[in-house]
Amino acid sequence: MRGLQAEGGSLQWREQPAVELMTGQVRVAVKASGLNRADLLQKAGMYPPPPGVTPVLGLECAGEVVEISGPSRWQVGDRVCALLAGGGMADEVVVDGRHLLPVPAGLNWAEAAAIPEVFSTAWLNVFELGAAQPGEKVLIHAGASGVGTAAVQLCKALGNPCWVTLGSEEKLQACKELGATGGALRQNGIASLQSEGPFQVALDPVGATYAGDHLDLLGVDARWVLIGLMGGRDAKLDLAKMLMKRITLVGSTLRTRDADYKAGLLARMEERLWPLFAQGKLKPIVAKTFNQNQAEEAFAELAADKIVGKVILVRE
The missing domain is CATH 3.90.180.10 (Medium-chain alcohol dehydrogenases, catalytic domain)
Known part of the structure; x- marks a missing residue:
């Protein structure tokens, strides 16, 4: 073998x-x-x-x-x-x-x-750890990635308007076709999305580069789920903003979760998401x-x- x-x-x-x-x-x-x-x-x-x-x-x-x-x-x-x-x-x-x-x-x-990897990552971090409720706005970084495109589709199927950040107009258009409401190009910065917010959930594989902006983009009681460090690990945060908005920051990895945790996650996904694949709402x-x-x-x-x-x- x-x-x-x-x-x-x-x-x-x-x-x-x-x-x-x-x-x-x-x-x-x-x-x-x-x-x-x-x-x-x-x-x-x-x-x-x-x-x-x-x-x-x-x-x-x-x-x-x-x-x-x-x-x-x-x-x-x-x-x-x-x-x-x-x-x-x-x-x-x-x-x-x-x-x-x-x-x-x-x-x-x-x-x-x-x-398996991308839909489980998107489902876990936006809808379980991020606890996105229908109607809440979601911010998805690296929106054209495997995880990003899965998250955009999940948001559309489950009633969450979502915005993406990514690297090109072509990618932004592709994400809009999948269901994203709008987005921002990372080379232009993401502060422009403040007029679209506030966001209640952020799916963040970037880390340090966007950390300061999150405190302005996220709303009261928002959940910021960190799943990667593509933009670096060292960030400076205004903790007063985080405190006054009661923002929850969650660090999340899936690979190192134990077997029982993964089994439960996949069982819940099969129950909730596999009918959506059958209906053509996810692909x-x-x-x-x-x-x-x-x-x-x-x-x-x-x-x-x-x-x-x-x-x-x-x-x-």
């Missing part, structure tokens, strides 16, 4: 030992794998996998069930997508059966692989696909930050 690993800043397919199934686990033959910024960071040596997790890259994949251990809702041959702490860029992956979801009807393998946004032998090109495409949606590796 081959798996894709980062070695000295480059990518290499390496033979991996076969993993014996434990009770409750499922072996999945991988058909497609989603790329995420966490993979770019791991490749650069800046985001090692959690203790005990395989060094093989990949936080999400889609494929076919080929083996099951113990009682399970799954059967051999089922089409599934998986949320992973690592290991998705491989010929096969062994996963807790609770961390699998059925592929929504009508989706191909690449589309299925574009669901994975696949920008480009590459075959497994084009992994370096796929990573370069994601790093270039020109696309809307997801980059996917597919088996030939």
